Amino acid sequence: MSDLNNKTIAVIATDGFEDSELTSPLEAVKEAGASVKVVTPNAEAIEGKNGTKVDADLSTAEAATQEFDGIILPGGTGNSDHIRMDEHAVALVKQHVEAGKPLGAICHAAWILTDADVLKGRTITSYPSLQTDLRNAGASWVDEEVVEDRGLVSSRTPDDLPAFNAKLVEVFA
Known part of the structure; x- marks a missing residue:
């Protein structure tokens, strides 16, 4: 298992997240030793589409000033x-990826990467319905369980979580 002690990982989300796609990676990085900060648009608790409630640590505006x-x-x-419409979340993602730091996106989460304009020349996967948007943003889209391209880790659906989590922990380390 990779060691994430002394690493701080942000989870950026709002209401309506896919429950397992937030809770499973969050637990994986915590188990590897990371400190996790949940970032939401207004620093208020959020609820997944299946009822999982998660407390927030920071607003996207506060997080945009942090590393x-x-x-x-x-x-x-x-x-x-909703997250892709949050200018602070988009700015944080753009700054993070442009600094060469690792990021994981699963399923529909890759949408924010189109708004952050960080996909040119990268290979990515996602939920299949996003492939046209991602290609139009300059990415090469592939239908694979998990893809890692220069620190950008992506997966398609909750079925891919074991591979996604393992790759995230490896890349974050």
């Missing part, structure tokens, strides 16, 4: 659509 060792973006159509 994280890694970022996790869980899916969920509503969550992903």
Whole structure:
């Protein structure tokens, strides 16, 4: 198991996240020793589409001024659509990826990467319905369980979580 002691990982989400796509990676990085900060648009607790409630640590505006060792973006159509409209979340993701720091996006979460304009020349996977958006943003889209391209880790669905979590922990370390 990779060691994430002394690493701080941000999870950026809002209401309507895909429950397992937030809780499973969060637990994986915590088990590897990371400190996790849950970042939401207004620093208020959020609820997944299946009822999981998660407390927030910071707002996206507060987080945009901080440095994280890694970022996790869980899916969920509503969550992903709302997060990509949050200018602070988009700015944080853009700054993080452009600094060469690792980020994981699963399912619909890759939408924010199109708004952050960080996909040109990268290979990525996602929920299949996003492939046109991702290609239009400059990415090469593939249908694979997990893809890692220069620190950008991506997966398609909750079925891919074991591979996604293992790759996240490895890349974050």
